Amino acid sequence: MRARPLLLSLAALAILVLVPLAAVLAARQPARASSSATVSATPVVIATVAVGAYPVGVAANPVTYRVYAAKNAGGDVAVIDGVTNTVTATPSTGTEPVAVAVNATTNHIYVTNCVSRTVSVIDGITSAKETDVGVGSCPQGVGTNPSTNSIYVTNQGDGNVSVINGETNAEILPRIPVGNQPYGVATNPDTNTIYVANRLDGNVSVIDGETNAEILPRIPVGSQPCGVAVNPTTNRIYVANQASNNVSVINGATNTEIDIDDDPSNGMTRIGVRTSPEGIAVNPSTNRIYAAGGNSVSVVDGTTNSEVATVQGIYAARFVGVNPALNRVYVTDNSSHRVTVIQDFPIPAFVGGIAELPSVEPDAAAATEGGSSAPGPPALAGLAAAGTLLLSGGVWYARRRRLR
Numbered sequence: 001m002r003a004r005p006l007l008l009s010l011a012a013l014a015i016l017v018l019v020p021l022a023a024v025l026a027a028r029q030p031a032r033a034s035s036s037a038t039v040s041a042t043p044v045v046i047a048t049v050a051v052g053a054y055p056v057g058v059a060a061n062p063v064t065y066r067v068y069a070a071k072n073a074g075g076d077v078a079v080i081d082g083v084t085n086t087v088t089a090t091p092s093t094g095t096e097p098v099a100v101a102v103n104a105t106t107n108h109i110y111v112t113n114c115v116s117r118t119v120s121v122i123d124g125i126t127s128a129k130e131t132d133v134g135v136g137s138c139p140q141g142v143g144t145n146p147s148t149n150s151i152y153v154t155n156q157g158d159g160n161v162s163v164i165n166g167e168t169n170a171e172i173l174p175r176i177p178v179g180n181q182p183y184g185v186a187t188n189p190d191t192n193t194i195y196v197a198n199r200l201d202g203n204v205s206v207i208d209g210e211t212n213a214e215i216l217p218r219i220p221v222g223s224q225p226c227g228v229a230v231n232p233t234t235n236r237i238y239v240a241n242q243a244s245n246n247v248s249v250i251n252g253a254t255n256t257e258i259d260i261d262d263d264p265s266n267g268m269t270r271i272g273v274r275t276s277p278e279g280i281a282v283n284p285s286t287n288r289i290y291a292a293g294g295n296s297v298s299v300v301d302g303t304t305n306s307e308v309a310t311v312q313g314i315y316a317a318r319f320v321g322v323n324p325a326l327n328r329v330y331v332t333d334n335s336s337h338r339v340t341v342i343q344d345f346p347i348p349a350f351v352g353g354i355a356e357l358p359s360v361e362p363d364a365a366a367a368t369e370g371g372s373s374a375p376g377p378p379a380l381a382g383l384a385a386a387g388t389l390l391l392s393g394g395v396w397y398a399r400r401r402r403l404r
Helices: 010-026 378-385
Strands: 003-005 044-050 055-061 066-071 076-081 086-089 097-103 108-113 118-123 128-134 139-145 150-155 160-165 170-177 182-188 193-198 203-208 213-220 225-231 236-241 246-251 279-283 288-293 296-301 306-312 317-323 328-333 338-343 354-356 389-392 395-398 401-403
Touching: 044 086, 055 108, 055 328, 055 338, 066 097, 066 108, 066 328, 076 097, 108 139, 108 150, 118 139, 128 170, 139 193, 139 225, 150 182, 150 193, 160 182, 170 213, 182 236, 193 225, 193 236, 203 225, 225 288, 236 279, 236 288, 279 328, 288 328, 296 317
Parallel strands: 055 097, 055 317, 097 139, 139 182, 182 225, 225 279, 279 317, 288 317
Antiparallel strands: 003 401, 044 338, 055 066, 066 076, 076 086, 097 108, 108 118, 118 128, 139 150, 150 160, 160 170, 182 193, 193 203, 203 213, 225 236, 236 246, 279 288, 288 296, 296 306, 317 328, 328 338, 354 395, 389 395
16 A cells, blocks of 8 residues: 555644644634635535536545545546545446445445446545446445445345445345335444335335344335435434425434424424435534435435525536535536535534645635645745645645555
């Protein structure tokens, strides 16, 4: 494994700049200044990344800051550097890749290929495909349990779920029967429970990861459930109901849907969102949920179970992924062939080796995205000249060394 410079640790950076940088970090305000906009509590689009033919599934690795977008018509995956928002590799997959999942513990990426009936396994270090694992008919969703190193794949054409051993890259048989046209899948590593959206049945199957058996009865949700996401911190499961324009919330302790207005007299009340949601993702750190569909992404507060913001201007939003370390959201735009990068708030001051320098306001004439020129305090300007600062999305970051 080869080490290359990326982002300096906060401790090393503090030693380099001593008191000036410490003062900068200590002076951080809830709203940061930038060269482009004043920060508010509303999530904002900070970049769009051209990836190529029809991106669908997307997932982020919060350890390496890499983002993976499956290109349905391209037969490959765009690997995006989450700091510079640039494509760094395009490893091949099977035919018509659909969904992507990341095991951050092993740094492996899993991509379902509908036509090939396979799951491609990609090495996160080399960004190269290791192997293809045969599964069922038209695999769609994929989820990983890093605690057990197990991968779960919904076989839409067969109405079952394949389980892959992440250590051996072999399928564990028999497959697990679920409902009609299983689509999205997500896991709760803390409880070793798997949740599968059965699109035609309007319900969710629950699988015990210990026995690889379905726990009955299935949970009724909205119409045409597609994406599924889990917040392991709250043990809540979120289901994007595409045809009913809402999101179901499931209590993972009881495996029952939650009536969000707690009023049984008016039937089951779900979280209304702006457009037909297909993809859904959770940031456990902020307890926010992101539902993508149509031309927008709805932002849901997991505490109040209500839509609190909408990010628009995405022509054909399909799937969504989250990097909790940066509090950034990634949305595939099937029409413009891009991945839209959304910055949510608060912006982490220091997470996973990235130190934000919010009081450094770049000079528009001198600073370029991905560049290293930076006016400001002498200590910071010196680090920028040495290549240890990086501008991304109007924010300066400090580089550290990391194994990739």
